[in-house]
Amino acid sequence: MGVKTGFHHPLVSPPIKGGRLKEIPRSLTIGVVHRQPKNSLSREASGRIFPKGPFRAAKDKKKGVDDPMIDLHTHSFLSDGVLIPSELVRRARVAGYRAMAITDHADESNIEAVLKQIAKVAKQLNTDKSFRLVPGVELTHIPPAHIPLMVKKARALGAKVVVGHGETLAEPVEAGTNEAFIKAGIDILAHPGLVTAGEARMAVKKSVHFEITSRGGHSLTNGHVAAVAKKYGVKMVLNTDTHSPGDLITDEKALKVALGAGLDEDDFRRMQENAKELLKKNRA
Numbered sequence: 001m002g003v004k005t006g007f008h009h010p011l012v013s014p015p016i017k018g019g020r021l022k023e024i025p026r027s028l029t030i031g032v033v034h035r036q037p038k039n040s041l042s043r044e045a046s047g048r049i050f051p052k053g054p055f056r057a058a059k060d061k062k063k064g065v066d067d068p069m070i071d072l073h074t075h076s077f078l079s080d081g082v083l084i085p086s087e088l089v090r091r092a093r094v095a096g097y098r099a100m101a102i103t104d105h106a107d108e109s110n111i112e113a114v115l116k117q118i119a120k121v122a123k124q125l126n127t128d129k130s131f132r133l134v135p136g137v138e139l140t141h142i143p144p145a146h147i148p149l150m151v152k153k154a155r156a157l158g159a160k161v162v163v164g165h166g167e168t169l170a171e172p173v174e175a176g177t178n179e180a181f182i183k184a185g186i187d188i189l190a191h192p193g194l195v196t197a198g199e200a201r202m203a204v205k206k207s208v209h210f211e212i213t214s215r216g217g218h219s220l221t222n223g224h225v226a227a228v229a230k231k232y233g234v235k236m237v238l239n240t241d242t243h244s245p246g247d248l249i250t251d252e253k254a255l256k257v258a259l260g261a262g263l264d265e266d267d268f269r270r271m272q273e274n275a276k277e278l279l280k281k282n283r284a
Contacts, residue, residue: 136161
């Protein structure tokens with residue numbers, strides 16, 4: 001029996017004379033599928049913003065992306081970042097990260113306090129096994145003569161990732177800083193600027209990784225760093241040097257950063273593996 005109504009239901013015919021609707025026979029509605037518009041899918045349902053877990057593969061072979069982002073160089077408000085560690089981790093998770101090191105800037109004045117605070121929050125947040133927060137430090141503008149002792153101190157205080165603030169073109173970093181950090185056996189030489197062949201050979205012997213960065217200014221020499229690293233066999237990692245929420249990137253954006261540095265998709269996959277291996281090596 002028809003019904004009186006003013007709207008047009010998708011499974012019934014248009015209104016006929018007298019404002020009555022005629023039902024469509026059931027046999028004609030079989031197989032009808034209601035589809036949401038493509039842009040109506042929620043961010044949660046899409047799986048890109050809220051992945052199933054930290055080890056979820058992105059399965060995006062066309063773009064060369066196999067794994068969610070691992071970022072081993074970020075900053076919180078414990079130095080010059082703008083977020084507390086917990087919010088930084090939350091935003092990283094939303095961006096699809098699987099693991100992250102917070103590596104706040106430090107020198108002799110604050111290294112104990114910074115590492116103590118990061119280790120404390122990492123212990124709490126790591127009770128959730130779906131994400132790994134790693135306590136680290138970025139030794140910054142340390143006079144080269146003092147770098148060896150500072151690296152040893154960082155390790156003793158529990159830093160699982162020790163980053164050296166390299167000779168970026170964006171800041172007046174003292175000459176000799178790259179060499180001192182490499183000799184001291186840090187994990188990652190961040191934004192090393194116009195790194196030399198000698199420094200690259202030394203990095204291979206000391207198992208120091210060169211950083212390819214997405215951060216403006218520091219990224220000016222990405223192409224040079226990548227070329228030297230590939231020529232001499234230096235392992236690389238790709239990091240963001242995050243200071244604010246907008247600095248966090250997806251794995252797809254990370255791939256573009258690598259391609260922009262003159263690397264290819266295989267190089268990008270290798271950098272992801274290098275990050276995993278570094279965490280495993282340092283039992284982070």
